Amino acid sequence: MIEFCNVSRTYGRKLAVAGLDLTVRAGELFAFLGPNGAGKTTSIKMLVGLLRPSSGQLRVCGFDVVKESQQANSLVGYIPDEPYLYDKLTGREFLQFVAGMFGLASRAADERLAREIARFDLTSFIDDLCESYSHGMKQRVALAGALLHDPEVLVLDEPTVGLDPRSVRLIKDLLRARAAAGATVFMSTHSLAIAEEIADRVGIVHQGHLRFVGTVDELRRQSERMGQASLEQMFLEMTETAEPGTAASEELPPSAGEGQL
């Protein structure tokens, strides 16, 4: 389970995330939608311990990600948009290293490795150096690494960008299967279509504020109420004033606190 408790984050005087209050429960697949610079990646970086919230509290399975970052990280599988692999390690060596970091015993690590290699069809290149991998191959090895320790929480930042249709299908099936198995899945995406297809709930974030959170059906009903022809139209309406490419698009007034949802 993931809990954002009134979490805000500022960059100097720029407000990147404003009072985010959100709970994603076990067995749920949550899609975080928004334009560039809306605050999605900042939220994810706080969730995995790379950034500290300016205010509020963030918990993963009951562990505070600031005070108990090691415990929280041990329960999370994280795949960034550009996953890091050691160029001079083979895929297998990388996975063994990851298994070691998550404290898997040798026998268990071997079994999990075999399982993930089969699941992601890595056999043909797993013993090659990672520097020779394409983006899709890297993404599959990173996913395998993130799932080795059967994480309670899976966090993915734009997981389908730059992948071929087969890999996209694989990831979509996998995320659904993880949620069905009781894990919490939190993913950010630009793609409304993917969110519509696999997410249990979606959150639309814009300029650091959560503008909508609910199921796709709820979003659809709201769209109809607002007289929008499609979900896309509704999404565009909600995020109309976004500036593409901005890192954080709202400036705090000199004495302002955090924004409210």
Next chain:
Amino acid sequence: MSTAEERPTTSETTELAASVAPRVRLLSAPAEAALFQQLRRNLLTNTLTQALQRSRLRVSLATILTLFLWAGLLVLFYAGFDFLDDAIPEPATHDETVRVVYGVFFASLTVMLVISTAIIVYSGLYRSDEATFLLTTPIRDERVFLHKFQQGMLFSSWGFLLLGSPMLVAYGMVVDAPWFYYLSLLPFMAAFVYIPGSLGAILCLLVVRYLPTNRVQALTVGGIFCAICALWLIWTLIANRSNELLTPDWFLEMIGRLRSSENRLLPSWWLSTGLLEAARSGWDDESERTALVESVMFLAVTASNALVLHHIAVWTAGWTYRTGYGALISEHVTRRRYRVAWMDRAADLILRPLNPQLRLLIIKDLRLFRRDPVQWSQFLIFFGLLALYFLNTRRLSYDVNYASWVNMISFLNLAVVGLILSTFTTRFIFPMISLEGRRFWILGRLPVGRDMILWSKFYFAAIGSLFPCTILIVLSDLMLRVSPLIIWIHILACVLLCSGLSGIAVGLGAKMPDLRDDSPSRIAAGFGGTLNLVLSAAFIVSLVVITTVPCHFYLLATQDEATSFHLDPARQWNWLILGLIGGCVLGAAATAIPLAIGLRAFRRLEA
């Protein structure tokens, strides 16, 4: 819309944490250490295996050149210490001289290691993808720091081990040191480098933690402070000199002034004293046994300080690293609007006779150069230091009233300018084609010939380097008050150097591009870059020798009647002309041949 109403209660959260707690598996510190040791072993093995399989020639060449350099330094230091042994037979003065030489060497090294480790640790901890990856895993922050710190230490100190070890071995050979001396070298050096290395890492952690947004200003102030200290030190060395240059009294005076490096609190003093004691140690008499004990004690002092500082660095990382990292990656980037600068307009005007497309390509490279502080700041620092040195050479002409010395110094200055230029052409011009490879889809589709792209790089490098190099050389010659003939020859040599070095860098860059790498420093450090540097050095030495040695002899022949008797001026004039023609041919060849090879390769290049 908010989901606050769905938030679990505190007791639910506590229950959840308790239920998943058995699944939290955190590694102990020794287990983490073993895991990272395994990681480094795998990385090293794979890198070496790959290098031996794919680039055997490159590895062999690098090994041979390293051994050659090490052996050359050993011979050089041996000769130096041997000379010192002969020139200063009096034991007390000899020991004092060696102590001062060691003290100055290791004290300078301490400062350099603090700075270099701080920079390397900064890029490893805060700017590397690996650190970002490791911070999202359940590994302790201290371990991530240790992993990157140890890497940083290795990168910053290998040069010291390579350059320092022949000096220390040579000294041992000259004084016939016992086996204990050689045995103690490695522990002494390892313990010593950890002290400035740890200090550099602590400095880096604290600056990023407490001044994340003002770190550049803080470092600028620190840099200015260091520069002032360095200038003060130089001033104390050269000011109010009471003895004639290069006389025994002058030497003793200098030794006296350099004693400040022998402060008992400096790790460099512990190292130099410990090693000198080790060189005198033995079992035969009381003084040798005392020296042995003293040496072991100094090793213990150095090692214990290294360990304490290491612990302080790890402890500092524990409470500053993650917070500093977060502060640094979230700093707000202010956007600057770039406009057409006066420099672009001036370049456009100067390059007006050229083809408009060629002109645009050159101005594009000029803009990239101007907007990359790494490039122009290094250019400015090195050429600025050279200008400072040349401005001070006027003192030499008063002190050493001997024309051939002055002429020789002017020739050496020419070579130094060439060598510094060659490092720039290797670091910045050679990787240009490789970096263009990533943008080749733009350039390759433009309605300009591929040759033009290469020519634009050549003109950019040659014209861009010609002005500063010529100004420096003329400045050096004017300060040294050499004859107009030398000035004109130097200007010619400078033109040939700029053209030849640019030709070599652009030609080899096109012949041996590395289209996969996006880091210019890594491209320059590769085989092509190394070859470029070696060829450039060979070209510079050949050109300077061909053009300046005949000139030196001609000036010697025309100096007075005594020398005219031994050296026929007319004959020397002919040699001078021949040398100049040879220099022009060499310069033209160094420009044309690599460029032709590069053009041919670039036409066939498939990005």
